[in-house]
């Protein structure tokens with residue numbers, strides 16, 4: 001094994017990704033398109049590798065947050081449609097057209113900008129209209145008193161030269177929350193989305209080819225909201241409570257090794273800040289995984305890493321490049337042995353809960369210095385290492 005891999009690495013199981021994709025595909029049925037959300041380097045899994053796999057599996061669309069992320073995929077050989085969910089500066093519109101990248105249009109000012117620039121370039125920009133139905137982030141406002149003006153604004157955008165309006169979409173705020181209030185809110189968002197879409201289609205005299213709104217929460221809890229296309233992210237990567245219910249598999253397993261083991265007498269303080277003191281003769285392992293790799297320092301003294309013989313409590317403050325784990329009760333665990341930070345045996349969901357956050361934040365936080373190792377059909381297919389020498 002390469003020496004870089006003796007430190008800390010992330011195994012990306014592309015078979016698990018394929019399993020998740022096929023399971024979700026079956027769930028939504030054959031007539032619904034599948035957009036895989038691969039923004040933020042595919043939630044830390046590697047956008048090009050994940051997209052390539054989705055392309056091979058027959059997914060219909062990808063979504064990213066910016067033109068840089070879209071261009072990374074095009075440079076990586078991805079040819080399937082890509083939707084940019086965020087803003088693109090007007091001077092980049094020519095590149096969007098050249099590389100067949102679809103842009104979200106979130107308000108009138110952007111619609112005009114994109115249209116003018118597309119006309120100036122002499123091309124046609126494919127766009128999806130974003131409607132704000134209650135997320136209060138991006139999108140045409142169209143609730144309450146704004147219904148008519150919102151619909152009219154979208155109609156005007158649809159008629160602009162240089163734009164080809166392929167789709168319309170919205171985003172849910174609480175589709176993943178089960179309480180009554182959240183269910184009512186999600187239903188009202190969906191209802192408004194359907195009404196505004198219908199209104200615009202009436203005045204436009206044309207149906208939108210792709211209407212979409214279903215994120216992970218909606219795919220899991222509201223199958224009636226799939227419309228023409230679904231847009232899951234987290235589910236695809238196999239994390240969160242819904243992934244567990246649908247028997248999806250976690251795609252990333254973050255692993256490290258034990259680099260050193262030392263024996264301390266009772267009463268020895270461990271690491272910065274001295275927040276942990278041994279109360280017995282303690283066999284302490286040093287693991288080369290710290291906050292610069294994406295370990296949340298807040299988890300210091302609060303979590304466990306998984307050895308082959310079971311969980312080892314993490315002790316003392318997590319450092320930049322290292323942390324300590326207690327191996328006293330695991331006498332067969334030796335220097336050089338692997339530990340799982342999270343993955344199939346040490347649940348990411350539980351670690352996220354301990355850190356007071358969501359699984360998304362933990363996979364996105366796995367830093368660039370952690371190499372990603374890709375596995376497909378049981379074999380290592382690619383190693384992406386950040387080597388600087």
Ligand SMILES: *Cc1c(COP(=O)(O)O)cnc(C)c1O
Pocket residue numbers: 037039085171214215216217231232233234235
């Ligand atoms: C990130 C994102 C998604 C995917 O969300 P998940 O909760 O991971 O399924 C879908 N749509 C939009 C607009 C997003 O920004």
